[in-house]
Amino acid sequence: MLRCQNCQTTFTGDFCPACGQRNIDLARPIRVLIGEVLRETFELDGRAALTVKTLFRHPGRLTYEFLAGRRRTYTPPLRLYLAVSISFFVLVAWLARSGILLEPGQDPSFDAAVQAGFLSDDLPRLMFILLPMFALLMKLVYRSRLYFDHLIFSIHLHSAAYAVLALMLPLEDVANRHLALMILQLVLLGYFLTYFLLAVRRVYQSNWLAVLYKSAIVLFGYMMIVSAVIENTSTFRIIAD
Numbered sequence: 001m002l003r004c005q006n007c008q009t010t011f012t013g014d015f016c017p018a019c020g021q022r023n024i025d026l027a028r029p030i031r032v033l034i035g036e037v038l039r040e041t042f043e044l045d046g047r048a049a050l051t052v053k054t055l056f057r058h059p060g061r062l063t064y065e066f067l068a069g070r071r072r073t074y075t076p077p078l079r080l081y082l083a084v085s086i087s088f089f090v091l092v093a094w095l096a097r098s099g100i101l102l103e104p105g106q107d108p109s110f111d112a113a114v115q116a117g118f119l120s121d122d123l124p125r126l127m128f129i130l131l132p133m134f135a136l137l138m139k140l141v142y143r144s145r146l147y148f149d150h151l152i153f154s155i156h157l158h159s160a161a162y163a164v165l166a167l168m169l170p171l172e173d174v175a176n177r178h179l180a181l182m183i184l185q186l187v188l189l190g191y192f193l194t195y196f197l198l199a200v201r202r203v204y205q206s207n208w209l210a211v212l213y214k215s216a217i218v219l220f221g222y223m224m225i226v227s228a229v230i231e232n233t234s235t236f237r238i239i240a241d
Helices: 030-041 047-057 061-067 077-097 111-141 147-175 179-204 208-240
Strands: none
Touching (some): 047 061, 047 077, 047 147, 061 147, 077 111, 077 147, 111 208, 147 179, 179 208
16 A cells, blocks of 8 residues: 555555545656656657757757747647656656755755655646746737747746756755866856847847846846745745645
8 A cells, every 4th residue: 555645645556546646656766767757648759859959959949940830840849848847856856855955954854855745746836837927027028929929938948947957956965065066067057048048039039138138137037936936835835744
């Protein structure tokens, strides 16, 4: 018999009959977890490799091509987002349960489990809800474009962001002790910021001055919203637990 980590109901099978949460054993190698999620949830076709290559080598091109009507060549935006985001959140939940993401002074026996629960259950839903919020911020600075255009851009940008974060977060525990790893994190951060600017430039066809100040407004505003949502939600979860 298994015990649901969400509602504590005992059951057999893959899904809790009371709340519907799937039983996922995180005490396995991360490559096994991610591979299982991808195999069971998505039908990745031959377009996946080209889509991933284009996503990282040509910032903004996936959005530009999709909005131009050239959609057959690439994986649909929502399927791409789901594949990348689920893999990412499985990774960060595993990192959290391993204690890699804990701050100094936190209790590994309690805080790691709470953090892993938040990252695997709450944060994926929150970030999916915040996708339209980012699109709305883009709409505020590029009002002539349709909201749908901004939403597709938001999906592609978040997919790239999760992939970059998946490279940065495993280094979190050791970066403070190794200068080379800290520099690598900074390089990855610089890559993403540059990626963001290039993607905005390609999709919205703005001059560089407009790209710089509009991107700064959107990024600052979105980071404030995300920080506030995560802070309030995680605090509520700790109190509830």
